[in-house]
Amino acid sequence: MMSLIFEAMTREYSGKAYFAKIDIDENQITARGYGVMGIPNFVVFKGGRPVERVVGAVGKPGLEMVLRKHLG
Numbered sequence: 001m002m003s004l005i006f007e008a009m010t011r012e013y014s015g016k017a018y019f020a021k022i023d024i025d026e027n028q029i030t031a032r033g034y035g036v037m038g039i040p041n042f043v044v045f046k047g048g049r050p051v052e053r054v055v056g057a058v059g060k061p062g063l064e065m066v067l068r069k070h071l072g
Helices: 003-011 028-033 059-071
Strands: 041-046 049-055
Touching: 003 041, 041 059, 049 059
Parallel strands: none
Antiparallel strands: 041 049
16 A cells, blocks of 8 residues: 555655665665654655655555655
């Protein structure tokens, strides 16, 4: 469910934000380094540092609320 929302937001925010996914099974060290304990888990970075995290299937409104806070 969240994958479709993530893909749509990638297109909608093109040029404003960069979106990336990692497979936590194949990148366990990276996942642990950012404290990922479950999925879905979205980490917002600003200036190369994590500034906010959203855990769970929050839907598009939930993700947009967090993203807009850091874009403006």
